[in-house]
Amino acid sequence: MTPDAGRWALVVVLVAASGCSALPGGGTAVETETATPVAVPTDRPSYPPGVGAAGVDGPQRLAAANGRALDATAHRLERTVEVRGPDGTLRIERVQRRTADGVVIATLSIRGDGPVGAAVENRTRYRESDIVHSRAELADGRTVTNRLPASSSATYFFGRALPRRLFATGDYEVTRGTDGQVLLDSTGAVDLDRGLSGVRAGSPRNVSVGATVTEAGLVRELAVAYDARTGAGSVRVRLTQSVTPRNDVAVERPAWIPDADEGQSRPLNATV
Incomplete structure (x- = not known):
């Protein structure tokens, strides 16, 4: 060159x-x-399993996610049901505690002179290993204790079946909340097939639902209201439920458990 x-x-x-x-x-x-690089948004909103921007598009996936979250989280779950009618108010209170190692205790109490009678006044269920111990105080003064198989403990405890029933039908409006949570509000009457456990009344009418769901699918808060009819007239039923994750949940083994296999009777199973 x-x-x-x-x-x-x-x-x-x-x-x-x-x-x-x-x-x-x-x-x-x-x-x-x-070419000037164009920024691509990376903060697209995420939704719980079975929930999208338009509503609940996978109720079974949402119900399964809620069940997994309850199993994986030490928590305190509280549910209150009030039944108001022309003759008074009946109040049903449930508290469920689950420890980090899977021990669960659930208590039920029913009080009031409301329009819907209840066969059970107080009940405690305690799960350890593969056994569920149950003790119920009935309205007629009897006390019934049972030992039940824990393999179907989802039937004996609560927090799972009701959300599954509510989200399977009806349309829901989705609103973004805080910390990745979403708020679900029914936009029309929800077709609830039967009433709540412990409420002996006719088919629910004018059902409305509101819920707060975490990104993992845990139903943290739930509110349900509906009308129903009894022999005494129309009643208004309201339910509120909350789940509080807590790592310090402690459960003591009830003193009556050593006698749980005496006085056997049919299991008194909760349905929700």
């Missing part, structure tokens, strides 16, 4: 590197446009 050729090569390299459009000898280089 001659000295002049070397100089021209150096000039061309420098011109290309500097972005200049002029070339020696009066020529013009074609400018190459550089």
Whole structure:
């Protein structure tokens, strides 16, 4: 290569590197446009399993996620049902505690002179290993104790079946909440097939539902209201439920468990 050729090569390299459009000898280089990167949003909202922007599109997936979250989380679950009618108010209170190692205790109490009678006044269920111990105080003064198989403990405890029934029918409006949670509100009457456990009344009418669901699918808060009829007239049923995850949940083994296999009777199973 001659000295002049070397100089021209150096000039061309420098011109290309500097972005200049002029070339020696009066020529013009074609400018190459550089594309400006466009930012792609990475914070797209996520939803719990079975929930999308338009509502609940997978009720079975949502119910399964709620069940998994209850099993995986030490928690305290509280549910209150009030039945108001022309003759008074009946109040049903449930508290369920689950420890980090899977021990569960659930208590039920029913009080009031409301329009719907109850066969059970107080009940405690305690699950350890593969056994569920149950003790119920009946309205007629009897006390019934049972030992039940824990393989079907979802039947004996609560927090699972009711959300599954509520989200299987009806349309829900979805609103973004805090910490990845979503709020679900029914936009029309929900077709609840039967009433709540412990409420002996006719088919629910005018059902409304509101819920707060975490990103993992745990139903943290639930509110249900509906009308129903009894022999005494119309009643209004209201339910509120909350789940509080807590790592310090402690459960003591009830003192009556050693006698749990005496006085056997049929299991008194909860349905929700």
